[in-house]
Amino acid sequence: SPTHPALYNAAHRKDPAQVEACQRLLADYFSSLPAAHPNVFFQDLSTYGEVTGLGEDGFYDAVHLRPNAAELVVDARLPQIKSAMEWSLAQTTK
Numbered sequence: 475s476p477t478h479p480a481l482y483n484a485a486h487r488k489d490p491a492q493v494e495a496c497q498r499l500l501a502d503y504f505s506s507l508p509a510a511h512p513n514v515f516f517q518d519l520s521t522y523g524e525v526t527g528l529g530e531d532g533f534y535d536a537v538h539l540r541p542n543a544a545e546l547v548v549d550a551r552l553p554q555i556k557s558a559m560e561w562s563l564a565q566t567t568k
Contacts, residue, residue, distance in 0.1 A: 475547060476525040481536035513561045515554040519547060 486493045497520070504516040519525070525532050525543045532543035539547065548555070 475519055475537070476522045476532070476539065476543065477520050478533045478536045479526045479529065482521070482526075513558050515551075515558065517551065517554070519550065522547070522550065524550070 482493075501518055504518075507514045508516055524546045525539065528540075528543055532540055532546075534540060
C-alpha cells in the first residue's frame with residue numbers, strides 16, 4: 475500500500491541500498507504469489523503518485539491512509555477486486 479513520502483524519503487536518505495533491497499525482496503515475494511494462487515493479485519502501490527502526492531492530506535501517519543486516499547487505492551484496484559469477487563462466487567457454485 476502507499477507509504478507517506480516523508481517516511482520513504484527519510485529511510486532512503488539514511489540507507490538507499492537497504493531500502494531498495496527491501497523493496498525488491500517484497501516485490502519479488504508478492505509477485506510470486508499469483509502464480510501459486512489463482513485468486514491472488516499484486517500491484518506495488520507503495521509509491522502510487524495519486525496517493526503519495528496528497529502528503530498529509532492523504533495520510534494519518536506514515537502508513538495509515540485517510541478515507542480520500544483509501545478510496546483512490548480502491549479505485550486503482552477495482553478491476554482486480556471485481557475479478558476476485560467473480561472468482562469467489564464461481565467457487566461457491568462448484
